[in-house]
Amino acid sequence: xxxxxxxxxxxxxxFQIEFHDSEExxxxxxxxxADETGLDEDQEYVEQKCKDLMDKVPQIDELIxxxxxxxxxxxxxxxxxxxxxxxxxxxxxxxxxxxIAINEAVEIAKKYSGEQSASFVNGALAKIS
Numbered sequence: 120x121x122x123x124x125x126x127x128x129x130x131x132x133x134f135q136i137e138f139h140d141s142e143e144x145x146x147x148x149x150x151x152x153a154d155e156t157g158l159d160e161d162q163e164y165v166e167q168k169c170k171d172l173m174d175k176v177p178q179i180d181e182l183i184x185x186x187x188x189x190x191x192x193x194x195x196x197x198x199x200x201x202x203x204x205x206x207x208x209x210x211x212x213x214x215x216x217x218x219i220a221i222n223e224a225v226e227i228a229k230k231y232s233g234e235q236s237a238s239f240v241n242g243a244l245a246k247i248s
Contacts, residue, residue, distance in 0.1 A: 134201040
């Protein structure tokens with residue numbers, strides 16, 4: 120799988136987890152990964168990254184709430200929030216260059232979210248970075 124495809128799978132997992140308690144993360148990961156046949160050698164990486172990202176959600180959300188004026192994480196769509204969380208995680212904890220993280224997030228927003236989401240995600244991440 121390409122990095123973009125892996126990133127999309129991680130986005131799907133963290134989006135799905137938004138609808139469950141954080142205690143259910145291991146079970147949700149297991150169910151998602153059991154259904155996903157294309158991951159193969161990337162499965163362990165995806166699983167570890169999801170767990171690490173979800174452990175850091177409080178810090179990530181704090182950073183988002185401090186920097187995105189007029190919006191709080193509680194008011195954002197779950198799709199946009201998941202995309203932004205993933206990009207912030209990649210910039211802050213994986214030290215992915217901000218331009219790449221923002222571009223990848225915008226591309227995911229174009230594919231999975233509403234018409235205005237790509238602009239919103241771009242603006243939010245620009246303020247955070």
